[in-house]
Amino acid sequence: MIIPKPNRLTPPQLAEVTDIASAFGCKIQPIVGAVRSIYAIVGDERDDLMINRLEGLAYIDRIDRIQSPFKLMDRRSDLATGRLQLGGVTLGEELLVIAGQCTIDPKNPNYFLETAHAVKEAGAQALRGGVWKPRTNPYSFQGDSRSLEILMDAARRTGLPVVAEVMEQEHINLALDAGVHVLQIGARNALNYSLLRQVGRAIAGRDTAVLLKRGLHLGTLNEFISAAEYIVSFGNPNVILCPRGTAPALDGYRNHPDESITPLLKEKTWAPVVVDPSHSVGKAAYVPACALAAVAYGADGLCVEAHVQPSRGIGDDPKQAVTPDVLAALIRQARALRAIVKPPPVVAEVAS
Ligand code: PEP
Numbered sequence: 001m002i003i004p005k006p007n008r009l010t011p012p013q014l015a016e017v018t019d020i021a022s023a024f025g026c027k028i029q030p031i032v033g034a035v036r037s038i039y040a041i042v043g044d045e046r047d048d049l050m051i052n053r054l055e056g057l058a059y060i061d062r063i064d065r066i067q068s069p070f071k072l073m074d075r076r077s078d079l080a081t082g083r084l085q086l087g088g089v090t091l092g093e094e095l096l097v098i099a100g101q102c103t104i105d106p107k108n109p110n111y112f113l114e115t116a117h118a119v120k121e122a123g124a125q126a127l128r129g130g131v132w133k134p135r136t137n138p139y140s141f142q143g144d145s146r147s148l149e150i151l152m153d154a155a156r157r158t159g160l161p162v163v164a165e166v167m168e169q170e171h172i173n174l175a176l177d178a179g180v181h182v183l184q185i186g187a188r189n190a191l192n193y194s195l196l197r198q199v200g201r202a203i204a205g206r207d208t209a210v211l212l213k214r215g216l217h218l219g220t221l222n223e224f225i226s227a228a229e230y231i232v233s234f235g236n237p238n239v240i241l242c243p244r245g246t247a248p249a250l251d252g253y254r255n256h257p258d259e260s261i262t263p264l265l266k267e268k269t270w271a272p273v274v275v276d277p278s279h280s281v282g283k284a285a286y287v288p289a290c291a292l293a294a295v296a297y298g299a300d301g302l303c304v305e306a307h308v309q310p311s312r313g314i315g316d317d318p319k320q321a322v323t324p325d326v327l328a329a330l331i332r333q334a335r336a337l338r339a340i341v342k343p344p345p346v347v348a349e350v351a352s
């Protein structure tokens, strides 16, 4: 990782650095931040001669040689100084609550619009709404591009940033064209490296963020963080890690709730952690407890499925969406808890 003295390299400086790197079989990937940019050396950056030549340039401050499977996502990376902002919240400073329906029903757009206003009223700062849905059963409702208009209408009316899952390049294009603020990569696609690359490439140079769910099957933390590295390696560092429960499920829950990995992720990476209690437990009645547990573990935010009338919802909403009054109580309690629970100190050095 190249850390320049100025906030960013000029084009001739970048060309000089690129020339040196390419002589050693490496490429340079700029990581563009709001204030300053840093430059990843993609390839084997252990060659001392290359490092010496780069460090010899007057405008280079230093080269960080982080030996980690995820150099950019590593807590010791220079990206650790950045802070993502969403819905007026600076992640890491204030609890971010994303709430909304699992699935937008294109035949009943009013439910979603009512839900959008209700979650805002309840205290959520961002809105979620499924447009395209990954369904286990190929004959279940798969989502509908028309729901994108409903989502963006709700964004305009409430002023909330919106989150929607994308599963293929066409969804990415449509979502970005429409102005979706956060692209979700779902648990079934968390290890779909082509999709991770497509999303990373598509959001490079934009403000768009990505909510990356943890893979459905119990994977290692490094696997989860490395998936985020795919996205960030294209230059946009706005990635949020989202534990959402894993398989095999805990008897009685939809998945095995995994909010407890939050402090472990924070030992390894700088990325904000937003926990999804809804898919973790899969039943509305258990969602508040799981959400509070996530806050106790130091989560930076929550992503909660909510619906004005869950029984009229589609997708997961009838079973796991909470009502706006439950959401409002959950948010009040979560904020109160966060005020008394200090995020656990980071105890361990990064083990790679
Ligand atoms: C969802 O958010 O509705 C969803 C399908 O999430 P996951 O990928 O975590 O199952």
Ligand code: MN
Binding pocket: 102, 103, 279, 305, 315, 316
């Ligand atoms: Mn869902």
